[in-house]
Amino acid sequence: MTDTVLAVLNQPSRDAAPHDPDADAYTWVEPLEEHLQVQDLGATRGDGVFETITVVDGHPQALEPHLARFGRSAAKLDLPAPDTDVWRQAVEAACARLDPVREAFVKTVMTRGVEGTDRPTGWVYAAPSPDSTRARTEGISVVLLDRGYRHDVERTSPWLLQGAKTLSYGINMAALREAVRRGADDALFVSTDGYVLEGTRANLVMRVGDRLVTPRTDVGILDGTTQADVFRFAEEQGMETAYELVTLDDLRAADALWLVSSVRQAAPVRAVDGEDRPVDAELTTRINDFLLARSV
Known part of the structure; x- marks a missing residue:
């Protein structure tokens, strides 16, 4: 059975030399074998970028927005531009090679490479997704x-690279561990001047009456591919959508909250700092049905 897949790219960027001039664009390797050199700057300094792409019934969802954000993140780190065509081919091939499952994910990773070589390292990894049913149906609790x-x-x-999806996720994982220590499932970041930002690995979406609102993307947060599709769903349903500065008072006054991301999709927030919040189960189901049925 092929339940995990790993492809290593020979030339992740056209702006840098290939690792082997005679090799194919990417090579299939065994996922559990050693492939990364110990001096790779992705491992020693977290100097790289990544994307995680949902795969449903073998189809990578929101692939083009993910590849576009991959490129924007690389530009913020002054990395050579990813070769979008090669990355797309590798992602699609990984999806086809993976054993059929309802939900999987593909992760694209590009690092600055081994120190001193000026050649980025790139790979595509695919595997079945963990079961997110409980988070989608029962909701999650968060702390601020x-x-x-x-x-x-x-x-x-x-x-400070806020708004770039980098491999430097130590702070995000520390925040997630702190949330667990406080008895919650996840954390929601707040700025020092009192504005609500994003989760450790997800974007915030709020229902305010008949509107869906998310924090503006110019406040040092990642622009969400899943959040953008949630807004696309809402607009198709005739709902108004907005990007706004969100205060703590706005958060408390919202009629419903979600953390939305690839893999987990839309998880309703049932509690914030131990205070119960209303869950819009009907809208949650409709949102997740839409997300899981995406063809683009």
């Missing part, structure tokens, strides 16, 4: 954590 930056940090301090 101070991120330690003002909401305008992306503009004032671009070197």
Whole structure:
């Protein structure tokens, strides 16, 4: 059975030399064998970017938005531009090679490469997704954590790389562990000046009456591919959507909350800092049905 798949790219970017001029665009390798050199800057410094793409019935969802964000993240790190055509081919081939399952994921990773070589390292990994049924149906609890930056940090301090999907996820994982220590499932970051930002691995979506609202993407958060599709669903249903500065008072006043992301999709928030929140089960089901049925 092929339940995990790994392809290593020979030339992740056309702006850098291939690892082997005579090799194919990518090579299938055994996922559990050793492939990464110990001096690769992705391992030693977290110097790289990644994307996680939902796969439903063998189809990679929102592939083009993910590849576009992959390129934007690389640009923010001054990495060579990913060769979108090669990455797309590798993703689609990995999906086809994986044993048929209802839900899977593909992760694309590009690092700066082995220090001193000026050749990026790239790979595509595919595997079945964990079961997210409970999070989608029963909801999740979150705690609010101070991120330690003002909401305008992306503009004032671009070197902090807020808004880029980098491999430097140590802070996000520490925040997730802190949430678990506090008896919650996840954390929701808040800026030092009181604006709600994003989850550790997800975007916030709120229902305010007949509107869906998410924090603006210029406040040092990642622009969400799943969130964009949730808004597409809402607009097709005649609902208004908006990107706004979201305060803690706005969060408390919302009629329903979700953390939305690839793999988990839309998880309703049932509690914030131990305080129960209303769950819109009917809308949650409709959103997740739409997300899982996407053809683009």
